Amino acid sequence: MAREWQLPLPDMPVPPPERAWRRLTAPEGYGPQWRRLVDAALELGLGPDDLAEDGLEPVAVARGWRPATVTLYSKVARYGGVALPVPRTPEPDPATLDLRPLTRIRSEDPEHLRAVAWCALALGWPAAVGQFRSLRRDQVHPSAGRLVVRTDDGEWSVPGATTAWNAWEEVRGHFPALAASPWVLPALRRGPGLDSRIGGRLSNQALQVTFTKHAVGTGHHLRATAGPRRREWAAALAETYRELSYDSYRRLSLAAGAPPVSGRGVVRAERAVAREARRAG
Structure with a gap:
C-alpha cells in the first residue's frame, strides 16, 4: 500500500512539485496512468499537496478530460497516496436516449x-x-x-x-x-x-x-x-x-x-x- 501524501504543516515549506512527486511511488499495475497524471500536474506546476487540496479539476480542464477519465485518474491518485475524492459518475443526460x-x-x-x-x-x-x-x-x-x-x-x-x-x-x-x-x-x-x-x-x-x-x-x-x-x-x-x-x-x-x-x-x-x-x- 502506498504511503499517503500528507499536506505540509503550516510552518513547513512546500517542496517543489517535482521533488514532491518523486517521494511517491506509482501504484502497482497503474504505472503508465500514474506517469500521465504526474506529467499533467507538472505541466501546471502542481504537486501532490495541490491536488489533495484543490482536486483534479484544474488538470482536467487543462487536458479536456471527460468525467470517466477524471474518475480513473482520481482512483490512480488515491492508490498512489494522494487523497482525492472520487467524482460521482454523472447521471446520463438525457435520462432516455436512442441506443x-x-x-x-x-x-x-x-x-x-x-x-x-x-x-x-x-x-x-x-x-x-x-x-x-x-x-x-x-x-x-x-x-x-x-x-x-x-x-x-x-x-x-x-x-x-x-x-x-x-x-x-x-x-x-x-x-x-x-x-x-x-x-x-x-x-x-x-x-x-x-x-x-x-x-x-x-x-x-x-x-x-x-x-x-x-x-x-x-x-x-x-x-x-x-x-x-x-x-x-x-x-x-x-x-x-x-x-x-x-x-x-x-x-x-x-x-x-x-x-x-x-x-x-x-x-x-x-x-x-x-x-x-x-x-x-
Missing part, C-alpha cells in the same frame, strides 16, 4: 463487430464492465431469435441480439487466436503488458476505451449518412454519443426496462424512470 444505432452493423471490421455485439447484449443483459470482461462464450447461447446468458447469478433472455452475435462469431472464426479464445470480448491485438496476447482477456480500462471509440464512431457515421430531414436529429445524437460512457449506457438500458444483472446502478435507473414519469405527467 439502437450503437447495435447496428455497418462494416465487417472485427473491432466494430465486437463492440456492436457487446452493445446488443447489454441492452438485455446490462452487466457492469467487469462482468463483460469475464463473460465466456460458453455462457451465451443463441436460441430462436434471442440469446440466453447463463451465469452463476441466473439466466437472462436477450432478444434482438442474435444478428450482431452471429456476425461477430463468424468474423472471429476467420482468426485462429480469436476463434480459440473463450472470452466474448477478447483482445484483438497485443497490448503493452507482458501477459497481453491476441484472444486474451481485456482490462476494464481497455473496454471503456473500446466503448467510447465505438460511440464516437457511431456518431460520425450518423452525421455522414443522415438525410436532409434527419440531419438535426443525427447531429444531436452524435453530440450525446460523444460524451456517452458505458456506465451511462448500462443505466439507460436499466431505465428502459432491462432486467438488472446486479444491484449496481439499479437505484439510479429507477430514479431516471421516475423523473421521466413526472415529466410525462
Whole structure:
C-alpha cells in the first residue's frame, strides 16, 4: 500500500512539485496512468499537496478530460497516496436516449463487430464492465431469435441480439487466436503488458476505451449518412454519443426496462424512470 501524501504543516515549506512527486511511488499495475497524471500536474506546476487540496479539476480542464477519465485518474491518485475524492459518475443526460444505432452493423471490421455485439447484449443483459470482461462464450447461447446468458447469478433472455452475435462469431472464426479464445470480448491485438496476447482477456480500462471509440464512431457515421430531414436529429445524437460512457449506457438500458444483472446502478435507473414519469405527467 502506498504511503499517503500528507499536506505540509503550516510552518513547513512546500517542496517543489517535482521533488514532491518523486517521494511517491506509482501504484502497482497503474504505472503508465500514474506517469500521465504526474506529467499533467507538472505541466501546471502542481504537486501532490495541490491536488489533495484543490482536486483534479484544474488538470482536467487543462487536458479536456471527460468525467470517466477524471474518475480513473482520481482512483490512480488515491492508490498512489494522494487523497482525492472520487467524482460521482454523472447521471446520463438525457435520462432516455436512442441506443439502437450503437447495435447496428455497418462494416465487417472485427473491432466494430465486437463492440456492436457487446452493445446488443447489454441492452438485455446490462452487466457492469467487469462482468463483460469475464463473460465466456460458453455462457451465451443463441436460441430462436434471442440469446440466453447463463451465469452463476441466473439466466437472462436477450432478444434482438442474435444478428450482431452471429456476425461477430463468424468474423472471429476467420482468426485462429480469436476463434480459440473463450472470452466474448477478447483482445484483438497485443497490448503493452507482458501477459497481453491476441484472444486474451481485456482490462476494464481497455473496454471503456473500446466503448467510447465505438460511440464516437457511431456518431460520425450518423452525421455522414443522415438525410436532409434527419440531419438535426443525427447531429444531436452524435453530440450525446460523444460524451456517452458505458456506465451511462448500462443505466439507460436499466431505465428502459432491462432486467438488472446486479444491484449496481439499479437505484439510479429507477430514479431516471421516475423523473421521466413526472415529466410525462
